[in-house]
Amino acid sequence: xxxxxxxxxxxxxxxxxxxxxxxxxxxxxxxxxxxxxxxxxxxxxxxxxxxxxxxxxxxxxxxxxxxxxxxxxxxxxxxxxxxxxxxxxxxxxxxxxxxxxxxxxxxxxxxxxxxxxxxxxxxxxxxxxxxxxxxxxxxxxxxxxxxxxxxxxxxxxxxxxxxxxxxxxxxxxxxxxxxxxxxxxxxxxxxxxxxxxxxxxxxxxxxxxxxxxxxxxxxxxxxxxxxxxxxxxxxxxxxxxxxxxxxxxxxxxxxxxxxxxxxxxxxxxxxxxxxxxxxxxxxxxxxxxxxxxxxxxxxxxxxxxxxxxxxxxxxxxxxxxxxxxxxxxxxxxxxxxxxxxxxxxxxxxxxxxxxxxxxxxxxxxxxxxxxxxxxxxxxxxxxxxxxxxxxxxxxxxxxxxxxxxxxxxxxxxxxxxxxxxxxxxxxxxxxxxxxxxxxxxxxxxxxxxxxxxxxxxxxxxxxxxxxxxxxxxxxxxxxxxxxxxxxxxxxxxxxxxxxxxxxxxxxxxxxxxxxxxxxxxxxxxxxxxxxxxxxxxxxxxxxxxxxxxxxxxxxxxxxxxxxxxxxxxxxxxxxxxxxxxxxxxxxxxxxxxxxxxxxxxxxxxxxxxxxxxxxxxxxxxxxxxxxxxxxxxxxxxxxxxxxxxxxxxxxxxxxxxxxxxxxxxxxxxxxxxxxxxxxxxxxxxxxxxxxxxxxxxxxxxxxxxxxxxxxxxxxxxxxxxxxxxxxxxxxxxxxxxxxxxxxxxxxxxxxxxxxxxxxxxxxxxxxxxxxxxxxxxxxxxxxxxxxxxxxxxxxx
Amino acid sequence: xxxxxxxxxxxxxxxxxxxxxxxxxxxxxxxxxxxxxxxxxxxxxxxxxxxxxxxxxxxxxxxxxxxxxxxxxxxxxxxxxxxxxxxxxxxxxxxxxxxxxxxxxxxxxxxxxxxxxxxxxxxxxxxxxxxxxxxxxxxxxxxxxxxxxxxxxxxxxxxxxxxxxxxxxxxxxxxxxxx
Ligand code: SF4
Ligand code: SF4
Ligand code: SF4
Numbered sequence: 001x002x003x004x005x006x007x008x009x010x011x012x013x014x015x016x017x018x019x020x021x022x023x024x025x026x027x028x029x030x031x032x033x034x035x036x037x038x039x040x041x042x043x044x045x046x047x048x049x050x051x052x053x054x055x056x057x058x059x060x061x062x063x064x065x066x067x068x069x070x071x072x073x074x075x076x077x078x079x080x081x082x083x084x085x086x087x088x089x090x091x092x093x094x095x096x097x098x099x100x101x102x103x104x105x106x107x108x109x110x111x112x113x114x115x116x117x118x119x120x121x122x123x124x125x126x127x128x129x130x131x132x133x134x135x136x137x138x139x140x141x142x143x144x145x146x147x148x149x150x151x152x153x154x155x156x157x158x159x160x161x162x163x164x165x166x167x168x169x170x171x172x173x174x175x176x177x178x179x180x181x182x183x184x185x186x187x188x189x190x191x192x193x194x195x196x197x198x199x200x201x202x203x204x205x206x207x208x209x210x211x212x213x214x215x216x217x218x219x220x221x222x223x224x225x226x227x228x229x230x231x232x233x234x235x236x237x238x239x240x241x242x243x244x245x246x247x248x249x250x251x252x253x254x255x256x257x258x259x260x261x262x263x264x265x266x267x268x269x270x271x272x273x274x275x276x277x278x279x280x281x282x283x284x285x286x287x288x289x290x291x292x293x294x295x296x297x298x299x300x301x302x303x304x305x306x307x308x309x310x311x312x313x314x315x316x317x318x319x320x321x322x323x324x325x326x327x328x329x330x331x332x333x334x335x336x337x338x339x340x341x342x343x344x345x346x347x348x349x350x351x352x353x354x355x356x357x358x359x360x361x362x363x364x365x366x367x368x369x370x371x372x373x374x375x376x377x378x379x380x381x382x383x384x385x386x387x388x389x390x391x392x393x394x395x396x397x398x399x400x401x402x403x404x405x406x407x408x409x410x411x412x413x414x415x416x417x418x419x420x421x422x423x424x425x426x427x428x429x430x431x432x433x434x435x436x437x438x439x440x441x442x443x444x445x446x447x448x449x450x451x452x453x454x455x456x457x458x459x460x461x462x463x464x465x466x467x468x469x470x471x472x473x474x475x476x477x478x479x480x481x482x483x484x485x486x487x488x489x490x491x492x493x494x495x496x497x498x499x500x501x502x503x504x505x506x507x508x509x510x511x512x513x514x515x516x517x518x519x520x521x522x523x524x525x526x527x528x529x530x531x532x533x534x535x536x537x538x539x540x541x542x543x544x545x546x547x548x549x550x551x552x553x554x555x556x557x558x559x560x561x562x563x564x565x566x567x568x569x570x571x572x573x574x575x576x577x578x579x580x581x582x583x584x585x586x587x588x589x590x591x592x593x594x595x596x597x598x599x600x601x602x603x604x605x606x607x608x609x610x611x612x613x614x615x616x617x618x619x620x621x622x623x624x625x626x627x628x629x630x631x632x633x634x635x636x637x638x639x640x641x642x643x644x645x646x647x648x649x650x651x652x653x654x655x656x657x658x659x660x661x662x663x664x665x666x667x668x669x670x671x672x673x674x675x676x677x678x679x680x681x682x683x684x685x686x687x688x689x690x691x692x693x694x695x696x697x698x699x700x701x702x703x704x705x706x707x708x709x710x711x712x713x714x715x716x717x718x719x720x721x722x723x724x725x726x727x728x729x730x731x732x733x734x735x736x737x738x739x740x741x742x743x744x745x746x747x748x749x750x751x752x753x754x755x756x757x758x759x760x761x762x763x764x765x766x767x768x769x770x771x772x773x774x775x776x777x778x779x780x781x782x783x784x785x786x787x788x789x790x791x792x793x794x795x796x
Numbered sequence: 797x798x799x800x801x802x803x804x805x806x807x808x809x810x811x812x813x814x815x816x817x818x819x820x821x822x823x824x825x826x827x828x829x830x831x832x833x834x835x836x837x838x839x840x841x842x843x844x845x846x847x848x849x850x851x852x853x854x855x856x857x858x859x860x861x862x863x864x865x866x867x868x869x870x871x872x873x874x875x876x877x878x879x880x881x882x883x884x885x886x887x888x889x890x891x892x893x894x895x896x897x898x899x900x901x902x903x904x905x906x907x908x909x910x911x912x913x914x915x916x917x918x919x920x921x922x923x924x925x926x927x928x929x930x931x932x933x934x935x936x937x938x939x940x941x942x943x944x945x946x947x948x949x950x951x952x953x954x955x956x957x958x959x960x961x962x963x964x965x966x967x968x969x970x971x972x973x974x975x
């Protein structure tokens with residue numbers, strides 16, 4: 001093996017022991033797998049792969065703003081794909097904004113992971129081992145795949161974050177005026193950013209699993225991990241209540257430790273909003289999940305918190321004002337969200353508690369997670385007594401007054417992102433029927449924009465909450481705690497049926513709660529696919545929101561289904577950062593089931609996943625920049641995603657054109673021949689208007705060229721059935737996915753063959769029940785699809 | 797014609813904002829199209845009246861792309877001739893390409909009518925067409941109860957108490973489209 005050259009450049013000759021040099025540290029890595037072609041890829045390294053994707057799934061742009069105001073040449077009007085003063089066209093400008101969104105999202109996860117690493121090294125030391133037990137031997141698929149590193153201790157993640165941070169800076173540089181000018185290259189950079197983002201998430205979750213002993217692959221860790229309470233109604237307000245909000249678990253974990261050590265678990269409720277709550281339940285068994293992101297404003301307004309603890313991401317910017325309104329002291333624990341408070345880290349806890357309880361200060365900053373527990377709990381216990389008599393839900397008289405005061409001007413509707421017709425609902429409430437108003441509660445995303453424009457100063461959110469209060473008190477769901485990595489043994493079992501198509505797909509509902517029509521859609525998506533024996537893997541707010549609803553037997557979707565990575569499983573993987581384990585499951589299918597090399601081999605694995613692993617993400621309420629980078633990371637790995645209608649505001653989508661034959665040319669790696677295939681998956685990122693449309697769309701995006709005929713027939717059954725159920729019609733393109741008669745479900749084969757004959761003019765041999773002419777291609781069980789010429793085994 | 801604020805007030809894209817127009821004007825604008833298309837969304841399903849309006853327009857020879865889950869409405873009414881399910885995002889992706897063959901294989905359209913589609917989703921798709929379907933120019937109108945600045949022409953915002961008025965506008969519009 002040659003010595004590595006200085007300056008971070010790899011030269012790998014015989015792929016024996018590989019040295020990794022990232023500037024200052026040079027370490028010998030034991031040989032665990034020969035290094036692949038692309039360890040620690042830079043901006044241009046995987047560009048060919050990106051362009052393969054981008055040529056098939058051409059970037060589609062829908063600007064939210066037709067202008068650019070990023071430099072003093074501007075503002076520039078780019079309407080109609082005009083150029084700005086710097087020469088950039090509207091399409092490239094949109095790519096630039098997409099890259100910017102992905103930059104912000106990726107930085108949030110990287111910043112979070114790095115922060116966590118600092119705190120954990122300080123607490124547990126660099127040598128804290130990464131050992132996920134006998135069931136998880138491939139502990140960090142993305143880290144191995146992207147970096148070529150097999151992390152043994154949390155200290156190994158220093159190198160990973162250094163790599164990501166350097167790449168983020170290089171990519172941010174490309175945003176400057178006078179840099180990149182091609183939308184294709186902006187998108188390739190966004191895909192690179194998305195991949196880095198997936199790596200960040202894996203790193204962050206691995207570090208917290210290792211340090212806090214969250215469930216992983218030890219006996220007793222799963223697959224059926226314990227249940228936890230979800231919903232505003234599960235919080236016992238007879239106790240002192242602490243509400244944690246955000247994504248970074250150490251401060252909340254410290255609260256759990258303090259409660260346990262001081263025997264206060266039955267005196268204080270620890271509940272959370274958003275991902276911190278999910279992660280808190282992975283470390284503290286008595287924690288509860290109050291709500292996902294969408295209810296944040298309303299939970300805070302309801303005043304149930306005796307103390308609010310915030311860490312980072314997805315916290316309302318007006319959180320302090322909201323806390324003051326309900327006399328809930330606030331503790332900020334992260335330097336990224338300090339809200340103008342005074343930093344009291346290392347101050348005497350007695351003094352801090354006194355200041356908070358007396359109301360001398362509305363809140364404090366404590367940046368050492370291990371100092372948060374004591375202050376939060378002691379403050380909550382004292383505030384509970386002080387706040388007991390306070391009421392924040394409107395009285396009946398107040399409610400009546402406000403609904404009668406509404407003049408139906410419609411101002412709130414114009415301000416509402418979901419266009420909710422609040423005035424009409426107020427009118428019915430005034431006439432004695434509060435149902436329309438109560439029904440709006442779940443559809444409302446809790447943004448508060450309506451109240452700011454109401455000429456009558458009606459506290460619309462409070463009015464709606466009052467109307468919905470009886471239901472809200474009963475909102476008591478159950479979900480499994482986040483189980484983290486999918487076990488290697490589960491992949492061994494499920495890998496073959498997934499690739500062959502007999503498990504029709506992995507459906508991954510992820511992300512935020514900006515739904516077009518309320519949380520019930522999240523539940524419906526999970527239910528529909530779990531009942532059809534797809535594997536449903538959830539993270540983040542959708543994992544929480546789907547747990548709020550129950551079936552006829554009073555069971556939540558988690559209670560009605562097993563929690564294993566197998567047909568019909570409903571799995572809470574964990575928080576936003578945990579959703580790297582969904583990437584990891586797909587990667588492990590390629591590695592464990594198909595034996596593809598992992599190390600530094602991103603392109604080949606992504607190519608494998610795109611053609612063979614029928615997985616589809618759904619971010620039905622995608623809102624944040626993180627959701628943009630998460631989806632883009634899934635896309636680079638070959639996993640498509642469906643978003644709700646608000647997702648169209650991300651500006652960019654990746655959709656193919658099934659009608660352009662050349663776009664669907666794959667290579668058969670067995671002999672190098674060209675094969676024109678059906679559009680599977682048809683899109684990488686697409687928005688649907690309603691959940692009824694999204695359900696069949698997700699089923700469609702699970703088709704893969706590698707499906708066996710049996711697998712294809714199962715996928716077709718669901719695709720056709722979901723269309724008939726929700727759109728009352730056959731899908732117009734179902735025939736594109738038929739290669740041979742055995743692709744058709746046995747029960748309806750004759751009917752479908754007849755339709756192919758009548759509607760598509762296909763030639764059918766009715767005696768043999770064979771398709772003679774018509775399909776895009778025939779079925780070849782040994783077809784070995786790839787987009788990469790270098791993978792051809794033997795040229796014809 | 798008049799000045800109006802977008803239905804979602806912040807939807808102000810830039811210097812080019814479409815006109816608010818009465819039904820007769822939009823109707824005659826539609827009549828000037830050589831290959832018009834009606835894109836219908838799921839909001840149409842909120843009342844049978846709106847489905848019937850779509851069918852009336854369809855009967856004037858204008859093909860219908862049933863987006864979202866609006867297909868249901870047409871199936872229930874037994875009107876599926878000239879109605880094709882299409883996802884609106886995918887449809888817009890095709891519309892922006894002059895070489896697209898259209899729903900009937902006869903070529904792309906020169907005019908799209910947006911109807912019954914969630915406001916912000918429609919607005920984004922209109923934005924795509926405004927910015928990128930410019931050569932040849934694709935004309936767009938919205939006949940929803942919203943002012944859509946990204947369409948070249950649209951109705952004004954119609955508040956719920958004006959629902960009957962909106963229905964009258966749609967009737968007038970249908971009358972003024974020459975079949
Ligand atoms: S960056 Fe370019 S398009 Fe933007 S304001 Fe400056 S000159 Fe105009
Ligand atoms: S708080 Fe709810 S009702 Fe008010 S504008 Fe936001 S989403 Fe609409
Ligand atoms: S803005 Fe206020 S007064 Fe106007 S309709 Fe809405 S709630 Fe009523």
